[in-house]
Amino acid sequence: MSIPIYTYDAVIVGSGLAGSAAARELKLAGKNVAVITKLHPLRSHSGAAQGGINAALSDVDSIELHEFDTVKGADYLADQDAVELMCQKAPETIRWAERMGAAFSRTDDGKIAQRPFGGQSSPRACFAKDRTGLTLLQTIYEQALRVGVDFIDEWYAADIIYEDGKVSGIVAFNIRNQEKAIFNAKAVMFATGGYARAFKISSNAHANTGDGLSIVARHGLPLEDMEFVQFHPSGLSGSGILISEAARGEGGKLLNSEGERFMERYAPNKLELASRDVVARAIINEIREGRGVGPRKDAVYIDLTHLGKEKIMERLPELRDLAITFLGLDMIKEPILISATAHYSMGGIPVDIDGHVRKNNDELVEGFYAAGECACVSVHGANRLGANSVLEALLFGRHVGQSMVADIEKLYLREAEQSDADTMIEEMERILTSNGKETVPGLRNELQQSMTDNAGVFRTEETLSKQVEIVKELRKRFANIRIDDKSKIFNTDLQEAIELGHMLDYSLFIVESALARKESRGAHYREDFTTRDDEGFMKHTMAYMDAEGNISLDYMAVTPGKFEPQERTY
Amino acid sequence: MTTITTQTITFNVFRFNSETDYLPYYKTIEMEVTSEEVVLDILNRIKWDVDGSFSYRRSCRHGICGACAIKVNGKGVLACKERMNDLIELFGTELTLEPLSIKRAVKDMIIDKEDFWKKHEQVKPYLIDEIDEHPESENLVTPKEEAQLLEADYCIQCGLCHYSCPSLENNDSYIGPAAFAAAYRFNADVRDKATLDRLDIVNAPDQGVWDCVKCYECQEVCPKEVNPIEKITKLHNQVFEHGVAINNVATRHAVGFAHSIKKHGLLDEAELVRYSEGTLPMLMKHGKVGFKMFKVGKVVMPWNMPKSDKLDEVKALIKSSSTVKF
Ligand SMILES: Cc1cc2nc3c(=O)[nH]c(=O)nc-3n(C[C@H](O)[C@H](O)[C@H](O)COP(=O)(O)OP(=O)(O)OC[C@H]3O[C@@H](n4cnc5c(N)ncnc54)[C@H](O)[C@@H]3O)c2cc1C
Ligand code: SF4
Ligand code: SF4
Ligand code: FES
Numbered sequence: 001m002s003i004p005i006y007t008y009d010a011v012i013v014g015s016g017l018a019g020s021a022a023a024r025e026l027k028l029a030g031k032n033v034a035v036i037t038k039l040h041p042l043r044s045h046s047g048a049a050q051g052g053i054n055a056a057l058s059d060v061d062s063i064e065l066h067e068f069d070t071v072k073g074a075d076y077l078a079d080q081d082a083v084e085l086m087c088q089k090a091p092e093t094i095r096w097a098e099r100m101g102a103a104f105s106r107t108d109d110g111k112i113a114q115r116p117f118g119g120q121s122s123p124r125a126c127f128a129k130d131r132t133g134l135t136l137l138q139t140i141y142e143q144a145l146r147v148g149v150d151f152i153d154e155w156y157a158a159d160i161i162y163e164d165g166k167v168s169g170i171v172a173f174n175i176r177n178q179e180k181a182i183f184n185a186k187a188v189m190f191a192t193g194g195y196a197r198a199f200k201i202s203s204n205a206h207a208n209t210g211d212g213l214s215i216v217a218r219h220g221l222p223l224e225d226m227e228f229v230q231f232h233p234s235g236l237s238g239s240g241i242l243i244s245e246a247a248r249g250e251g252g253k254l255l256n257s258e259g260e261r262f263m264e265r266y267a268p269n270k271l272e273l274a275s276r277d278v279v280a281r282a283i284i285n286e287i288r289e290g291r292g293v294g295p296r297k298d299a300v301y302i303d304l305t306h307l308g309k310e311k312i313m314e315r316l317p318e319l320r321d322l323a324i325t326f327l328g329l330d331m332i333k334e335p336i337l338i339s340a341t342a343h344y345s346m347g348g349i350p351v352d353i354d355g356h357v358r359k360n361n362d363e364l365v366e367g368f369y370a371a372g373e374c375a376c377v378s379v380h381g382a383n384r385l386g387a388n389s390v391l392e393a394l395l396f397g398r399h400v401g402q403s404m405v406a407d408i409e410k411l412y413l414r415e416a417e418q419s420d421a422d423t424m425i426e427e428m429e430r431i432l433t434s435n436g437k438e439t440v441p442g443l444r445n446e447l448q449q450s451m452t453d454n455a456g457v458f459r460t461e462e463t464l465s466k467q468v469e470i471v472k473e474l475r476k477r478f479a480n481i482r483i484d485d486k487s488k489i490f491n492t493d494l495q496e497a498i499e500l501g502h503m504l505d506y507s508l509f510i511v512e513s514a515l516a517r518k519e520s521r522g523a524h525y526r527e528d529f530t531t532r533d534d535e536g537f538m539k540h541t542m543a544y545m546d547a548e549g550n551i552s553l554d555y556m557a558v559t560p561g562k563f564e565p566q567e568r569t570y
Numbered sequence: 571m572t573t574i575t576t577q578t579i580t581f582n583v584f585r586f587n588s589e590t591d592y593l594p595y596y597k598t599i600e601m602e603v604t605s606e607e608v609v610l611d612i613l614n615r616i617k618w619d620v621d622g623s624f625s626y627r628r629s630c631r632h633g634i635c636g637a638c639a640i641k642v643n644g645k646g647v648l649a650c651k652e653r654m655n656d657l658i659e660l661f662g663t664e665l666t667l668e669p670l671s672i673k674r675a676v677k678d679m680i681i682d683k684e685d686f687w688k689k690h691e692q693v694k695p696y697l698i699d700e701i702d703e704h705p706e707s708e709n710l711v712t713p714k715e716e717a718q719l720l721e722a723d724y725c726i727q728c729g730l731c732h733y734s735c736p737s738l739e740n741n742d743s744y745i746g747p748a749a750f751a752a753a754y755r756f757n758a759d760v761r762d763k764a765t766l767d768r769l770d771i772v773n774a775p776d777q778g779v780w781d782c783v784k785c786y787e788c789q790e791v792c793p794k795e796v797n798p799i800e801k802i803t804k805l806h807n808q809v810f811e812h813g814v815a816i817n818n819v820a821t822r823h824a825v826g827f828a829h830s831i832k833k834h835g836l837l838d839e840a841e842l843v844r845y846s847e848g849t850l851p852m853l854m855k856h857g858k859v860g861f862k863m864f865k866v867g868k869v870v871m872p873w874n875m876p877k878s879d880k881l882d883e884v885k886a887l888i889k890s891s892s893t894v895k896f
Contacts, residue, residue: 040687042727043627043635095705101697101761103716103723110710134634135723142696176676205630238606241632295574322632325608325651441618484622489589490677493622 003180003421008032009408011170011185013157013212015041017133017140017390018372018397019191024144025401031408034150034183036157036172038207038495041141045193045205049133050244050318052115052125052387053097053394055090061122063087070388071563073119073275074381075522075532077225077540080561082353082377086388086395093395094126102139104128117386118245119275125387130244130318133390140394155181156495157211158424160188160368161416162219165359167368168414171424175495178488180425184416187404189369190216190349190357191397196229198507199342199456200448201240203232211498212374214505216349221359222542224376224556225347226506227514230384230523231457233279235341236326237299243319243338245386247302248272250315254283255301255335256291262300275568277383277523280340284457287339294337301335308332340457346384346523347513348376350542350556355400361542361556367411371400378540378558382522431497436480440497443481447474447503455511460527464515471508475549478504505545512551513541534565575605577658582666583616583624586675594675596666603654610638610650613667613679626679633793636726639733640679641668646730646791670733686729689745693753693771698764715760720804722755725796731788743777747788747798750779754801757808769814772805779805 010026012019015037026033037044056066066087071078098104098112105113105127116123128135145151159171161182169184195210196202217223234243254272256262266282267274274282283300292298304312309332312320316331323329323336349370350358355377357368371377372393379392447470454467478501485493519533520526539555546552579601586594599620603612610628617624626649628638633651640649643661657665667679674681731747732738738746745753753772757765772778779802788798809815 039629039635039637040683040727043629043637045630045635047726048630048632048634092704092706095708096701096703098708099699099701099705099761101756101759103719103759104708106711106713106716108713110712110715112708131634131724134726138723139697143701145691146696146698205635207629239631325633325653326606328605328653328655440622485625487587487589487623489587490625490680491623492617492625 002418003182005182005184005416006034007413008034008183008185010034010187010189010404011036011183012189012191013037013170014044014191014193014372014374015039015141015151015153016044016046016191016193016372017136017393018400019189020137020140020144020149021394021397022189022191022371022401022404023149024140024147025398026405027144027147027149029405031405034152035144036152036155036170036183038154038156038175040153041151042137043207044137045208046390046393047134047137048205048242049136049390050130050242051246052117052127052132053094053136053390054117054120054124054385054387055094055126055391056087056122056124057091057094057112057126058114058122061124063090065121066090066124068563069120070379070385071381071561072566072568073383073385074379075383075568076534076538076563076565077228077378077381077521077558079353079378079559080563081559082379084561085353085399086379086392089395089399090391093391093398097136097139097394100139100143102128102135104135116249118249118273119385130246130316136390136394156498157192158215158427158498159421160215160219161420162221162365162368163414165363166366166414167357169416169420171421173424173428175492176490178428178491180421182416182421184413185367186408186411186413187367187369189355189371189400189404190374191370191372191393192374194345194373195503195506196342196345198448198451198503198510199229200445200452201235201339202342203235203240203242204342209499209503210345210374210506211502212370213349213509214502216357217505217509217545220544220546221357221365222350222544222554223347223506223509224350224540224542225378225382225513226345226509226543227517227524227541228346228382228522229342229455229510230276230344230346231280231340232343233276233283233340234302234338235343236323237294237296237337237339239326240341241322241326242341242343243302243322243336245276246316247304247319248279250304250311251307252302252304253306254279255303256286257293257297258291260291262286262291275383276386277525280457281525283338283340299337299339302338303335304331305333305335342452342456344384344389345373346376346380346382347541348374350540351375351377353377354403355396356403361554367407369400369404371396382524427498427501428494431481431483431494432486434479434481434483436482438477438481440481440483440493440500443474443478444496444500444503447471447500447507451507451510455514458525458527459514461515464511467511468508468515471504471511475504475508505549508549508551509543509545513543513553516553517541538565576602577663579603579654579658580664581612581616582664583678584666584668584672584675585624585678587623587677588675594672603658605655607654608650609640609642609647609652609654609657609667612654613638613649625677634726636728639670639728639730641670642666644668646670646734648728648730648793651793670729681733683729685742686727686732686746686748689732689749690727690752692745693749694764694768695749695752695756697756697759697762698767699761709761711760718758718760719755720758720797720800722751722758722796722801724794725751725755726794728793730791730793731798734787734791736785736787737781737783741776741781744781745772745777747782747802750805751796751798751801754804757805765808766812766814769805769809769812773809773814773816779809
């Protein structure tokens with residue numbers, strides 16, 4: 001049976017902020033562009049961002065301060081040319097989003113309002129109440145729709161067509177009925193989002209399974225800085241659903257089972273407002289030492305009762321609602337239960353400043369681009385600051401869309417062939433006919449639990465080595481699965497199995513990269529190497545997977561700039 | 571929450587695979603439900619522990635993406651935001667899980683939402699203005715102007731209101747509450763330039779705002795308190811304010827409105843429809859809905875008319891409708 005081949009100038013995978021922003025640029029420039037997405041565009045995780053989006057808009061702030069805060073927050077691992085571009089273009093980007101219709105909260109004189117956020121020298125986060133991501137996602141989607149972008153939703157991109165250093169399309173199937181197709185294009189962009197779903201306790205959507213990363217890695221292309229996974233201090237106990245930094249910003253106090261305000265011991269000056277990594281470590285330490293609270297003793301209290309009903313209703317209504325829904329606790333009347341949650345991935349598909357995917361330290365892949373959370377242009381280095389990532393997704397999405405427009409003139413279309421779909425078809429057939437005894441939920445649960453236990457907030461040689469073995473073992477067992485659903489219509493069983501395959505592959509990148517980085521920097525904390533080692537590790541990890549699934553590591557220099565590394569204190 | 575309690579619940583789960591099944595069926599599953607769980611946890615456990623072929627949509631799992639809307643015992647819920655304990659308190663220990671619209675079911679909880687998205691697009695749901703691609707400053711919008719959106723921008727497109735709306739169920743061309751809320755959202759935006767275009771769309775017979783039977787179902791079911799009926803009423807007002815009302819069922823409706831208010835100080839649904847469309851057409855077109863609404867207590871007999879708590883809205887409409895002359 002032959003598979004249809006559709007031809008476009010550009011094909012984008014993912015319709016969050018990054019993908020939709022790029023698509024609009026291409027369409028405006030008269031290019032024929034399709035966006036493939038496994039969800040309806042408005043279900044993309046960008047819509048979940050609450051807190052804000054950074055830009056130095058006000059007179060008391062400056063672009064240089066924004067750059068400095070970002071580089072310092074990154075523990076000096078960010079590439080400073082990319083940081084400079086981001087901070088310089090941030091004000092225009094926010095205003096452009098505003099011009100397109102984003103419903104920002106306003107100051108009395110009608111300007112975009114800003115609020116303070118962790119690690120920022122000035123109130124810099126523009127916001128739309130506590131639904132910043134929602135307004136931005138709706139706006140960019142609506143405006144892309146308005147100019148006529150072709151959104152192909154509920155299609156799963158399963159492979160790229162990669163040959164001789166050039167990408168010339170993607171291979172995908174329709175989730176609704178397993179119809180398959182090849183999307184042949186001069187330029188392909190990945191904007192597939194985050195991948196913190198590899199962890200049990202996570203703030204991320206079910207859909208954030210990191211497919212894009214391992215699709216790329218399976219072709220022998222590198223992934224960068226995968227060891228840097230950010231753990232947010234305040235996820236709701238049990239689920240990990242996010243309670244935004246605003247809760248601590250407004251004065252929330254952290255308490256252990258003995259009623260102690262334990263941050264006094266870990267960060268006597270900044271207390272609860274120390275940086276995310278510091279607070280997350282303090283919480284996990286309290287729990288480990290037996291001072292946890294809650295039915296499973298796996299949480300600490302955040303007490304907001306002293307703020308009073310009025311302030312909570314005015315500033316944190318959505319958060320109150322979440323705690324009532326998921327814990328049955330009302331923060332107006334009682335403390336609620338939180339613990340650290342896997343939240344954001346600093347690493348990803350390595351790209352240059354214009355979004356071209358890297359083949360290795362020196363070469364680029366032709367016709368292939370990435371932006372947003374799945375990419376690593378490295379503006380966040382080892383630790384990203386709050387409200388910088390929706391900025392990155394929107395701004396670099398747009399920027400990379402423009403660089404694709406410029407490149408398309410020079411790129412030629414290598415025609416796709418039926419055989420380009422072989423890998424995807426084999427993968428689907430293998431899973432549909434596999435008759436083993438392992439189940440997808442079973443293996444996924446083991447992966448997520450062990451990643452949280454062994455590659456979480458605290459890491460050591462011992463836990464990471466153990467985790468390498470666990471992931472390898474799980475990959476072997478994955479070959480022996482069986483799914484219940486053999487039908488063609490909305491076979492989410494099949495989809496979850498494919499996604500699990502991706503999670504297993506990129507998880508190995510996370511643990512192998514973390515094992516080799518014998519220092520503590522930003523979100524990556526090694527109990528056996530507790531300090532930052534600029535001599536040995538002021539460099540990006542570049543990890544590659546061979547045909548047997550083994551990982552090898554290389555390193556790439558960090559792009560320096562005007563800020564020299566200093567010790568990080570808050 | 572110091573302790574976690576559990577209860578045994580019997581679920582009747584709607585099952586249907588349009589590829590292989592001629593008719594849907596219900597499967598009974600008993601499960602221990604803990605006080606920590608929301609409906610989505612149950613859907614997950616059915617898929618992960620009982621039958622992997624069970625299908626539903628979900629993404630964010632905390633009430634912000636709109637993917638997971640279903641019905642439990644006929645009540646529309648966002649699965650990831652609805653606490654099991656609340657449902658058990660409401661309905662007891664036997665619960666029926668169904669898709670939003672049985673006639674649109676494709677596979678288990680998954681429905682074909684094509685009509686929902688088409689109608690969304692129909693109202694031009696985007697800010698219409700020439701966009702400055704490289705602005706040096708933002709539009710100035712005061713907090714008061716911003717507040718005019720009345721949180722209509724908080725709609726997460728879950729479709730709960732759409733698939734609970736009796737007008738829509740009876741009339742496929744009716745645009746529906748969610749799309750009207752979107753139309754209002756952009757019409758209320760001081761930056762937008764296409765109010766009249768959108769009013770043409772929402773003012774058209776059959777599809778437009780005048781076909782709302784004011785049952786308040788959309789307000790009740792919305793998990794984000796968008797209150798679509800309030801926005802529909804605002805669109806009624808805009809039609810008169812912008813002088814685009816035409817002498818048709820719509821405006822006769824408004825006359826009926828005024829009449830009803832004089833009589834009761836509140837909208838009398840049945841009277842209103844009779845005024846606008848005449849008694850016989852009314853019975854033919856709305857009889858089924860009317861009866862359904864009556865059964866669930868949504869139509870009040872004239873002698874039981876309560877006093878309106880929406881009197882301000884209503885007065886505003888009367889005022890604006892009385893400015894047009896035919
Ligand atoms: C709870 C939460 C709160 C946050 N709050 C903030 C905040 O306040 N400020 C801030 O700056 N950042 C915040 N972030 C981070 C920020 O939201 C994300 O980094 C950003 O939105 C990512 O956007 P994106 O466009 O890269 O990806 P996403 O919006 O995640 O989109 C990914 C897209 O890829 C598609 N996709 C994935 N795989 C496939 C496949 N195989 N085939 C087809 N399509 C596929 C999906 O359907 C989706 O459309 C928050 C994150 C979380 C989890
Ligand atoms: S009030 Fe109107 S729009 Fe809302 S559900 Fe009832 S008929 Fe539909
Ligand atoms: S108005 Fe409310 S119920 Fe209707 S789609 Fe929007 S969020 Fe859902
Ligand atoms: S899964 Fe997003 S709203 Fe329920």
